[in-house]
Amino acid sequence: MQVSKRFLALLEQQLAQFTDRPDLLALVVYVAVPEPSGQPSLVAIGHWPQSLALSERAGERRNRPAEAGRRWLALRDDTMLLGALRVDADRWPWPESLSERLEATARCLTEALRLDLEQQRLGRELSQRDDQLRLLVHQLRNPLAALRTFGQLLRRRLDGDTRNLSLVDSLLGEQRQISRYVEAIDHLSEAPALVSGEASTPLLLPPALNQGSPQSLEQILTPLLERAAATANLQGRPWQAPTTLPSWEGEGSALSEILANLLENAFRYSCSGGAIGVACHQGDQLELSVWDSGPPIPEAERERIFAKGVRGSSGANLQGSGLGLALARDLARSLGGELELVVPASQLNPQLPAAGNAFRLTLPRSAAS
Incomplete structure (x- = not known):
């Protein structure tokens, strides 16, 4: 010893x-x-x-x-x-x-x-887990490369079939996103560990996930809205996407992660068959809201659910880490914006459900990285 x-x-x-x-x-x-x-x-x-x-x-x-x-x-x-x-x-x-x-x-x-x-x-356990993580990341690259190859072959066969071609493009887009996560995990094992005694350290994604250059709002939201529409179709839910998107540019990876977490929560925790949608408005700031049709989140939980590891009572029996909203709010603030819960959703727009929840993301008119 x-x-x-x-x-x-x-x-x-x-x-x-x-x-x-x-x-x-x-x-x-x-x-x-x-x-x-x-x-x-x-x-x-x-x-x-x-x-x-x-x-x-x-x-x-x-x-x-x-x-x-x-x-x-x-x-x-x-x-x-x-x-x-x-x-x-x-x-x-x-x-x-x-x-x-x-x-x-x-x-x-x-x-x-x-x-x-x-x-x-x-230290020994951490070293063993780090070795296992590197091994898993290495092995993940093989099926991801196979998915990309099969997807590209399928796209070639469906050339001209516009109805199904968009589905293949969405699959290839998701494969690229997973590959980015894998590369980010790989970079984490190479980076030195940072130890902080502050409990309020922001929960941010690794820098390796940054896109690098600003993206338009349409580039950022289109794959997310297509994914949400497909999920709503499979779940038999009414789905409402914004009809127009304002001219806006910003850090694409952060905004994409925020909206992806909000949409995932909406589909996972809102009532079965209830309507879900995304509303968009631009004035002095850009406002993006993900709303559902209820039931409303209890008042006592409306701020607590933004804390790390905290989950609302509606999702207590479902799988989850309680990190999605904490990550989304920290990312919003890193872009100079804010994420808040508005109940009921009709407070944002009278045409939205009189019951339900809306998570409103506000960002500066320009949020370039």
């Missing part, structure tokens, strides 16, 4: 504080190492004074007569033995002041060793 350099530095500091105790002959710290027999073996990892001639394993000194003042303080996490602190003194019992200091040192080393071993365990 290995310990980190940070723990060894702490260990050295803890032992060095006893230089003022002439009644101490030696201090040795051991860690418990599992043996094939199932019984732990104590292996020395630090000692004081530095000039002490130290045998590595505790058992190697069994044949020597123990000093009268030698005692062992267990470093134990509940019922698990982590190690031991061996104390060699010139007398026994120890003076009370020395006993208190030694017991405090043993408690400090126990907690530090527990945390050190836990960190190492988590």
Whole structure:
């Protein structure tokens, strides 16, 4: 069992504080190492004074007569033995002041060793998961490439069949989007980890998903509206798309992710067979709203559902992570806009349902990346 350099530095500091105790002959710290027999073996990892001639394993000194003042303080996490602190003194019992200091040192080393071993365990698990993730990403590229090939072959065979050709184009567009997600995941494993103690860190997508150059609103929304229309058709829902789209350009990947999450939530959580639609308006700002026909989200939940990991009562029994709305709001704010819930939807437009929910996204007239 290995310990980190940070723990060894702490260990050295803890032992060095006893230089003022002439009644101490030696201090040795051991860690418990599992043996094939199932019984732990104590292996020395630090000692004081530095000039002490130290045998590595505790058992190697069994044949020597123990000093009268030698005692062992267990470093134990509940019922698990982590190690031991061996104390060699010139007398026994120890003076009370020395006993208190030694017991405090043993408690400090126990907690530090527990945390050190836990960190190492988590590090090994993270490394294994990272290796598995890279493997899965690598393997995902093969079926994605096959989907692209089959889609292109099917498109060639359907040349001239405008009714079905658009469906194939939509499939190829979705394949390209999945490929972008795969590449972004691959880049994440190469990037250094960023640790932040702030609980309010925005939930944003990796920079690798950015399109790079601004896109028109029509370019951004067309594949999303086609996907929504197909979903509504399969679910037997009324669907209403905006008849015209204003002239607007901005960061396409962020806006696409916002609308995709809002539409997914609408289809997943609204009442079966209820109408769903997208409304669009441009004045001083661009307004895009995804609405449904009910039931309305309870008033007590209308702000909480934008928090990470929080889901409304209507979706409590459905699969989900509770990240969609949190991500959508953080992305909206990163573009200089805002995402809010409006209940009922008719507050936005009297022609919209008098019951139901509308998630309104407002963005500046220009939201280029």
